[in-house]
Amino acid sequence: MGELVVDELEVQKYQEQEVEENGLPLVLLYGPLSLLNVFGSESLLNNFRLIKPWESPEIPLHEYLITHAKNVKALVCLGKTELDSKAIHCLPSLEIVVTCAAGLNHIDLIECRRRGIMVCNAGNAYTIDGADYAVGLLLDVLRRVTSGDRYVRSRMWPLKGEYRLGSKLRGKRVGIVGLGSIGSEVVKRLVPFGCKISYNSRKKKPGVPYPYYSSVYDLAVNNDVLVLLCSLSEETFHCIDKDVLTALGKDGVIINIGRGPLVDEEQLVRFLVNGDIAGAGLDVFEDEPAVPRELMELDNVVLSPHKAVFTPESFIELQELIVGNLQAFFSKKPLLSLYKNALSASS
Amino acid sequence: MGELVVDELEVQKYQEQEVEENGLPLVLLYGPLSLLNVFGSESLLNNFRLIKPWESPEIPLHEYLITHAKNVKALVCLGKTELDSKAIHCLPSLEIVVTCAAGLNHIDLIECRRRGIMVCNAGNAYTIDGADYAVGLLLDVLRRVTSGDRYVRSRMWPLKGEYRLGSKLRGKRVGIVGLGSIGSEVVKRLVPFGCKISYNSRKKKPGVPYPYYSSVYDLAVNNDVLVLLCSLSEETFHCIDKDVLTALGKDGVIINIGRGPLVDEEQLVRFLVNGDIAGAGLDVFEDEPAVPRELMELDNVVLSPHKAVFTPESFIELQELIVGNLQAFFSKKPLLSLYKNALSASS
Missing domain, CATH: 3.40.50.720 (NAD(P)-binding Rossmann-like Domain)
Known part of the structure; x- marks a missing residue:
C-alpha cells in the first residue's frame, strides 16, 4: 500500500468541522485513507472539505460518524470498504454515495434505496x-x-x-x-x-x-x-x-x-x-x-492479485469521475454515473 | 523432447533403400527424428518411404547422404536444422526442400536457387x-x-x-x-x-x-x-x-x-x-x-521458450501442408507453399 501523500498541513487545514468553510462542500471519505493516494487526492482536496474518520483511529467509527458527520450529505466510499446499514443510520443527512467500484456488493443498496440515497458507481472507468x-x-x-x-x-x-x-x-x-x-x-x-x-x-x-x-x-x-x-x-x-x-x-x-x-x-x-x-x-x-x-x-x-481493472491511467479517469459526480451533486446537475438500480423500486 | 512414437516394425518396414518400393515415393527426413512426433508422422509414414539418417548415428551425416540418399528428390527439413551447401552437394538428385519453418535462414537458399531446388516453407501455418x-x-x-x-x-x-x-x-x-x-x-x-x-x-x-x-x-x-x-x-x-x-x-x-x-x-x-x-x-x-x-x-x-507460433492445432495444419506439398510435387501439381524468393533471380 502506498504512503499517504496528503500534506499534514493540508490535513489540519481541512480538518473536519460540522459546518462548511470557505464555501467548500463537505465530503465524508469512507475507507482507508491510504487509498486516497491510489484514487488521487489533489482534486478532492482542492474542491471539497474532507472528513476523514480513519485519521482518528482512537474513536470507534460509528461514534465518530455520529459526532462529526451528522451534517454530511456526500460520502466517497474508497476501495471495497463495506458501507452497511448501521453506518448509514449514523449519517442522517446523507444524500449521495460515490463509490470507486464497478460492482456494489459492498454497499447496502436496499438501505440506500429506502432512504432515497443516490449511489454512483465507477461507471465505465474500469x-x-x-x-x-x-x-x-x-x-x-x-x-x-x-x-x-x-x-x-x-x-x-x-x-x-x-x-x-x-x-x-x-x-x-x-x-x-x-x-x-x-x-x-x-x-x-x-x-x-x-x-x-x-x-x-x-x-x-x-x-x-x-x-x-x-x-x-x-x-x-x-x-x-x-x-x-x-x-x-x-x-x-x-x-x-x-x-x-x-x-x-x-x-x-x-x-x-x-x-x-x-x-x-x-x-x-x-x-x-x-x-x-x-x-x-x-x-x-x-x-x-x-x-x-x-x-x-x-x-x-x-x-492475479485482483488488479484486472486497474491501471494508473484508469485511476486518473476515475478520479475525474468521482470529483465530477460530487460537483454535479452539489450544483444540482445530472450525476455522471448514477447507479440506476439503487433508486429503482424493489419488491 | 517427446519420445519417438514411430513403431520399430514400421521403421524396419520402411528402411531406407535406394529404389522405390511399393510405389511409395522416397523422402529424406532431415533433422532430429524426435521432431517427427511433433510434426506428426502418421501421414508421412503412410504416404512416403522415409529415409532417416538420424537412425544411423554411427555413420557421419554426409557419408550417409552420399551412400543412402543419392536418388532422393524430396527432403523434409525438420525443425530449424541447418541445411547447408555441403549437405546439398551430397544430394545430387534433390529437387525440393519442404521445411517446417516460416523463416528460412537455416536453409542455404542461394545454393538451392543455383541448383534450381524448390523450397516450400510453412506458409501461414504459424x-x-x-x-x-x-x-x-x-x-x-x-x-x-x-x-x-x-x-x-x-x-x-x-x-x-x-x-x-x-x-x-x-x-x-x-x-x-x-x-x-x-x-x-x-x-x-x-x-x-x-x-x-x-x-x-x-x-x-x-x-x-x-x-x-x-x-x-x-x-x-x-x-x-x-x-x-x-x-x-x-x-x-x-x-x-x-x-x-x-x-x-x-x-x-x-x-x-x-x-x-x-x-x-x-x-x-x-x-x-x-x-x-x-x-x-x-x-x-x-x-x-x-x-x-x-x-x-x-x-x-x-x-518465453520459442513457442509463439506453435500449438498442437497448428502442427496438424502443418503436417497436412507438408504432406500436401510432397504429394503435389510427386504428382507434378502446383506446390501449396512455394517460397517465391528461393527461385527468383538474384544479383
Whole structure:
C-alpha cells in the first residue's frame, strides 16, 4: 500500500468541522485513507472539505460518524470498504454515495434505496482495462505464457528442451457470463481472434447477434471457455459450481475477473488439481488475498492479485469521475454515473 | 523432447533403400527424428518411404547422404536444422526442400536457387498462433500478468498488499517491424484494443492505411511499443540496437517473436536492467536456449521458450501442408507453399 501523500498541513487545514468553510462542500471519505493516494487526492482536496474518520483511529467509527458527520450529505466510499446499514443510520443527512467500484456488493443498496440515497458507481472507468485483462488472461492460460516464463526462469529450457505447448485460441467457443460493458468490450476484442461467442445474462440482450443461453449450465455445455464478468449477487453466488464445471469438461477454461464468490472455489480447485478442467485465469478469489495453496502448485493456472481493472491511467479517469459526480451533486446537475438500480423500486 | 512414437516394425518396414518400393515415393527426413512426433508422422509414414539418417548415428551425416540418399528428390527439413551447401552437394538428385519453418535462414537458399531446388516453407501455418502470442505477450508485459502471478505464488499478496500496476493498452502507439502475414493479423487484433498502429517494412505496402516509416529508428521515435515480426537477414540483423532502444525510450516496450538476432541482446539487457526501456516480451533469444541470466531477475520481462507460433492445432495444419506439398510435387501439381524468393533471380 502506498504512503499517504496528503500534506499534514493540508490535513489540519481541512480538518473536519460540522459546518462548511470557505464555501467548500463537505465530503465524508469512507475507507482507508491510504487509498486516497491510489484514487488521487489533489482534486478532492482542492474542491471539497474532507472528513476523514480513519485519521482518528482512537474513536470507534460509528461514534465518530455520529459526532462529526451528522451534517454530511456526500460520502466517497474508497476501495471495497463495506458501507452497511448501521453506518448509514449514523449519517442522517446523507444524500449521495460515490463509490470507486464497478460492482456494489459492498454497499447496502436496499438501505440506500429506502432512504432515497443516490449511489454512483465507477461507471465505465474500469471497462477497458477489465476487457483487456480478461483477454490477456485467456491468451496466457491457453498459450501457457506465464508457465513458459517460469520454465525459462527455472533454467530448464537448455536441459529439458521444448516446453509443453498450449492450445490455439482461434475457433474456441467462448461463453461470456454477464454481457455488460466489460463483456461487450471483451467480445469486440475476441472476434478478430476467431473465437465463437455466446453469452448468458439475466435477459437476452436485444440487438446482440450471439447465441444466448438462459443458464450458466447451458452456456458451459456449449463452450470451451467461460469468462466471468457478472456482478456478485444472491443469484450469481457460486454460479460456477460442480455441475457447471463438469459440463465445461476436461478441455474447459475458466477466466474470472468478476468476483471470487461467483465460483465455488473448493470445487474449482478440485477440478483443476484432478485435470477435470484444463485451466483457469483468476484475478479474484473467494477469500482474497488468501489464495488456495493447491493453486500455487499448478501450471495450468494464472493467478492475479485482483488488479484486472486497474491501471494508473484508469485511476486518473476515475478520479475525474468521482470529483465530477460530487460537483454535479452539489450544483444540482445530472450525476455522471448514477447507479440506476439503487433508486429503482424493489419488491 | 517427446519420445519417438514411430513403431520399430514400421521403421524396419520402411528402411531406407535406394529404389522405390511399393510405389511409395522416397523422402529424406532431415533433422532430429524426435521432431517427427511433433510434426506428426502418421501421414508421412503412410504416404512416403522415409529415409532417416538420424537412425544411423554411427555413420557421419554426409557419408550417409552420399551412400543412402543419392536418388532422393524430396527432403523434409525438420525443425530449424541447418541445411547447408555441403549437405546439398551430397544430394545430387534433390529437387525440393519442404521445411517446417516460416523463416528460412537455416536453409542455404542461394545454393538451392543455383541448383534450381524448390523450397516450400510453412506458409501461414504459424500465422494465427504467432499473432495471438504477440498480442498475449504485449498484454502480459503492459499489464504485468506474469509478474503478478509470481507475486501471488510468492505469497506476498497477504503480506504486502496490492501489487504494482501495469499500464493501459488503449492509446498505445504500436510499431510493427515487418508487416507480413503475422504482422497483418497482429494489427487486426490490436485495433479493437484502441492501439495506434504504424509499421516498418522493406517497402511501403500499398493499401495499408497505417503510417509507414522507412527505418526502424524512425518507427521507434514515433512509438511506445515495437513488435518484431520480420525475418532475419543481413539487413535486419541487430536492427534493434542501442540507438533504436534510446529512441524508444523509458516507457518503451519490445515484443520479439521474430528471431533472437534481430536484437542486439547485450544492449537490450543493459536497457532493461537500467530501466532505460520499460519492458520486453521475448520469445526468441540470440543464443537460445541460453537466456541472459540478468533477464531472469527482471520483473518487467516475460521470457518465453520459442513457442509463439506453435500449438498442437497448428502442427496438424502443418503436417497436412507438408504432406500436401510432397504429394503435389510427386504428382507434378502446383506446390501449396512455394517460397517465391528461393527461385527468383538474384544479383
